[in-house]
Amino acid sequence: MRKKVLLIGGGMAGLSAGAYLQMNGFDTEIFELNHTPGGVCTAWKRGDYTIDWCIHWLVGSGPSDSLYERWNELTDMSHVEVVNHEEFMRVEDLQGNQLRIYTNLDRLQAEMLEKAPEDAEKIREFIRACHEFAQMEMPNGEPMATANLWHKMKTLWKMLPHLGALGKYSHVSTADYAQGFQNPLLRRAIGHLFEPEIPILFCMMTLAWMHKKAAGYPIGGSLQFANRIANRYEQLGGVFHYDSRVKKILVEDDRAVGVQLANGASYRGDYIVSAADGHATIFEMLEGRYTAPEFEHYFSTGKTFPSLVYVALGVGRTFHAVPHSYLFPLKEPLHIDPETEIHDLHLRVHHFDPTLAPFGKTLLSTMIETRNYSYWQDLQRDTPELYEAEKQRIADEVIRILDHKIGDVRDFVEMTDVSTPATLIGFTNNWKGSFEGWLVTPETGFKELPHTLPGLDHFYMCGHWIAVGGGIPTAMMSGRNVAQLICKKEEKEFEV
Ligand SMILES: Cc1cc2nc3c(=O)[nH]c(=O)nc-3n(C[C@H](O)[C@H](O)[C@H](O)COP(=O)(O)OP(=O)(O)OC[C@H]3O[C@@H](n4cnc5c(N)ncnc54)[C@H](O)[C@@H]3O)c2cc1C
Structure with missing residues (x-):
């Protein structure tokens, strides 16, 4: 009889684990709190514009690196049109000197x-x-x-x-x-x-x-790429439950046996895999009853990637002369929140992907880092008008800066969208609004935290809270690794 695996989270790690398990004869179901797959690897529509949030570069996008073979196992990469930029970034100083x-x-x-x-x-x-x-x-x-x-x-x-x-x-x-x-x-x-x-x-x-040429950008953007893997997962027989927040992992005699959703519904499976936020998995879904020394260490002292205020503008003109990735210093620091002020702006001009804006128009974005996630959460919850006003203030400031720097922005802005750490947490529940899990540092190295918790049987974890340094291919590989571990436990040869 085919064994059933329930997966929590339909980001890149959950999609990958689900697809590989399907390939290996398991029946799987993914419970995803959103209405779309991909987790943080996502995009959203605003009018005629697609705000692409995530992929700057996808390692394994080209056949010169062996990760390409891994992606090919999940989607036919020959059908993915990839842009390999000539410049990674253009950096300017206060005197206007530039380095490409x-x-x-x-x-x-x-x-x-x-x-x-x-x-x-x-x-x-x-x-x-x-x-x-x-x-x-x-x-x-x-x-x-x-x-x-x-x-x-x-x-x-x-x-x-x-x-x-x-x-x-x-x-x-x-x-x-x-x-x-x-x-x-x-x-x-x-x-x-x-x-x-x-x-x-x-x-x-x-x-x-x-x-x-193994770290390019896939035309169509982040959600389209995630959708390719999600489609493959469904073609392999996998089942999605969208808008399904898992509240609790059901445990009997130290064995994970099912999940309970926020709406009260329960599902039972032979294995449970959490590809969701690591902190919520251990301290909420499992109520802190099972942990590992590595997790205790990381959750008390580990540093996370920061959170983001992400400003996107739809502008009714082209910017062909402006580099797609352009870092320049600000004349005056820009106040973001009570703990954050920035001295540089890192502009992204998405003119390399014609699918994101109508012809003759351009999506511009800037990813502003902040660690003050609780300020944005409190503001959104307690004073929604002020929250909206602050978002608008930052957008207006960015428009003013760009108007001055690259010219003719303000009069052509057709769409403004600002997401904050509160958006990131509300959308994917990532701890502290981190955009990529654990920060890799010289002290941590590119480490893998355990995929299992001592004392809890038939339970596995994957994703950027397990693989220090995060990233899309890392999340994908972490899901693949869990499929291999479950195959081993079932004494099955892992096949793709
Ligand atoms: C703006 C931005 C830019 C980035 N740029 C790049 C880049 O250029 N290249 C790169 O390699 N990486 C990049 N990353 C990082 C990369 O996208 C992530 O590390 C990777 O996608 C993480 O995948 P994941 O599946 O581990 O986690 P997630 O994407 O966070 O997926 C977890 C999923 O679990 C769901 N979930 C959470 N809690 C529950 C629950 N209780 N019940 C049900 N579902 C739940 C969430 O909704 C989510 O879908 C970027 C990230 C961001 C945000």
């Missing part, structure tokens, strides 16, 4: 050397390391928990030539590494590649993937 972070490493080296000849040695070291990581294949076949000794040896053997570089660059933060450049524009550019706390290794690997 090209995705081609040789062009990037030439650009860096031209702008900062005094840093020649450091630039060459940086580019050499990126090239090395472009040669490296990250192991993504089998989780270490199910791999046999031969597989483990093979993995280690493949990684052996890169262990030195991996060790060196995983132990220095992006901010600290950037300080090693003398040139202020280079310091600024490298320091802004991603979060300042993350290891420089993360940035080097991203540039390496982009160099080999």
Whole structure:
């Protein structure tokens, strides 16, 4: 008889776990609190515009990286049109000097050397390391928990030539590494590649993937990509329950046996997988009765990716001359909330995806980070008029800044949309409104937290609260790993 698996959460991790389990002869049902799949990998419509929230780059988008094969297991990647940008980002300083972070490493080296000849040695070291990581294949076949000794040896053997570089660059933060450049524009550019706390290794690997055209953007955007996987899941026989918030994981004799929804309905299964927020899973759905030392440590001291105020504008004109990813300093700091003020604006001009705006018009967006999620939640709950007014104030400020910087924005704005940490939490329930789970730092490394909880049988977890560093492919792989673990438990060969 086919075993039944109930999955909580239809983000990338839940979709992946569900699809792989279906491929392996399990009957699965996904309970998703929203009316759409994808979790944070999402988009929404406002009039004629699609506000694409998530995918900036999708690792595995091209066949030069083995993650492409993993994506191909879930959707036919030959049907996904991918844009590989020439520039990762353009960075400007207060004097108007610009550095183009090209995705081609040789062009990037030439650009860096031209702008900062005094840093020649450091630039060459940086580019050499990126090239090395472009040669490296990250192991993504089998989780270490199910791999046999031969597989483990093979993995280690493949990684052996890169262990030195991996060790060196995983132990220095992006901010600290950037300080090693003398040139202020280079310091600024490298320091802004991603979060300042993350290891420089993360940035080097991203540039390496982009160099080999394996980290592009799928035309159609985030929700369309998530929908492709959701469709495959349904074609494989998987069942969705949308608008279904799981309130409790049902446990009998230390074995997970079902889920209870917020509306009171209960469902029983042979295995329960939570691909939802990690904190809510352990402390609410399981009422804190089962945990693991790693989770206790992380939930008390771990740092999360920040939350976001995301401003999107639909503008009735084109901006072909403006780079798609443009970081520039503000003349005056912009106040976001009582704990947050920003000194730079990172503009995204979505002109590379014609599906997001009508012809001749453009979607602009900016992703503003804040850790003050509770302020936005309180404001939304207690003073909704003030909440709306604050959102409008920030949108107006962004329009004013852009009007000045790239010209003719204000008079052409047709659509304004501001989402806040309260939106992110209301939509996906991610702890503290984090947009990517646990922040990877030199102290944490790219670690996997346990997929199981000691003392609780037939229960598994996956997603960006298990895989430190988060990201779409990581969430997908984490779901695949759980499918492999369940196959192992059932003594079945894992097949795709
Ligand atoms: C703005 C933004 C930009 C990003 N850019 C990139 C990028 O360019 N590249 C990249 O690789 N990654 C990016 N990320 C990160 C990446 O999208 C995430 O790390 C990844 O998608 C997480 O997937 P997940 O399935 O683990 O979690 P989630 O997407 O959070 O999915 C969890 C799901 O569980 C559901 N859920 C929660 N609680 C319950 C409950 N009680 N009952 C039922 N369902 C529940 C939620 O609604 C959600 O659908 C970005 C994220 C954001 C927000």
